[in-house]
Amino acid sequence: MAAAQILKDHAGINAVLNDAGVSSSDLASAFKAIGTLRAQIESGRDIEPGVLSAIERVDLRKDGFNLAINLAPLISDKAGVPDGARLTITKSVPLSLKRRGLELRIVLEGEATSTVRTDPTLIRAIARGRRWFTELASNAAADTLEIAKREGLRDSYVRRLIPLALLAPAIVEAICAGSQPPDLTAEELTRRAELPITWDNQQRELGIGFGNPSN
Numbered sequence: 001m002a003a004a005q006i007l008k009d010h011a012g013i014n015a016v017l018n019d020a021g022v023s024s025s026d027l028a029s030a031f032k033a034i035g036t037l038r039a040q041i042e043s044g045r046d047i048e049p050g051v052l053s054a055i056e057r058v059d060l061r062k063d064g065f066n067l068a069i070n071l072a073p074l075i076s077d078k079a080g081v082p083d084g085a086r087l088t089i090t091k092s093v094p095l096s097l098k099r100r101g102l103e104l105r106i107v108l109e110g111e112a113t114s115t116v117r118t119d120p121t122l123i124r125a126i127a128r129g130r131r132w133f134t135e136l137a138s139n140a141a142a143d144t145l146e147i148a149k150r151e152g153l154r155d156s157y158v159r160r161l162i163p164l165a166l167l168a169p170a171i172v173e174a175i176c177a178g179s180q181p182p183d184l185t186a187e188e189l190t191r192r193a194e195l196p197i198t199w200d201n202q203q204r205e206l207g208i209g210f211g212n213p214s215n
Contacts, residue, residue, distance in 0.1 A: 002067050002093045003055065007038035009089070016071065016089050034071065056088055064094040118178035125186040126172060129164030136162070160190040168199030174208045181207050 007013070010031070017030060057068040071087035135141040141150075144162065148155040174180050184206060195202050 001041070002065075002091070003069060004038050004041040005093070006067065006069050006089060006091045007034050007041075009091070012089050012091075013071065016087055020087050030071075061092075064092060066090060066092050119175070119180070119185065122175055122180070122184070122186040122189065125161055125190065126164045126167065126175065129161035132158060133162050133165030163195065164189070166197075167195070168202045170199070170203055171206060171208045179208075184208075 013031070013034065014027065017027060022030060054069050054071065054073045055067070056070045057066075059066040068088050068090040071089065132141070132144070132147050135147065136144070141147050144158045145155050147153075148158045151158070171180075175184075189206075196205060
């Protein structure tokens with residue numbers, strides 16, 4: 001994703017290509033090739049070997065890393081790049097560590113808004129909570145103990161998931177779209193203190209979609 005951020009820097013790429021002597025007539029095809037590969041990275045599909053070979057150097061720092069990308073492997077077959085031209089662009093990438101349950105995850109600056117990362121475990125927890133809430137509300141299940149026994153789970157676990165049925169629609173939509181905060185996991189959501197009843201306050205507390213009318 002850091003590579004994708006670099007490939008979005010049109011001004012920096014343009015300066016590197018111009019300094020290397022790439023003709024103006026070839027710039028459009030170069031940017032098209034770079035844009036295609038950037039879209040491939042952002043889509044989460046398997047990355048072509050050419051993209052990996054373009055990563056020239058990674059220097060770790062205490063608060064992030066410096067990433068150098070050589071554009072030549074990405075565009076040499078599609079644009080008029082002079083032989084021996086050095087097409088390296090370097091970017092400093094800040095990062096932080098966010099806890100996800102028992103794990104620590106590396107989070108790039110701006111990642112929460114620029115990438116889509118769905119969490120199947122979190123989505124499943126919400127789906128279960130909604131289903132079990134419906135069973136209780138319709139008297140299809142007598143109590144949480146009956147549900148827990150049927151599902152082979154602890155009653156305390158079932159009780160923790162049922163309140164997820166009352167999450168604001170904007171929160172559920174964000175989680176399904178993968179745009180929730182990186183540190184919001186199923187464990188974090190179910191173990192935190194009782195969420196507010198009102199949807200706006202829920203969104204404010206979880207930092208999801210606040211500011212859009214939701215109730």
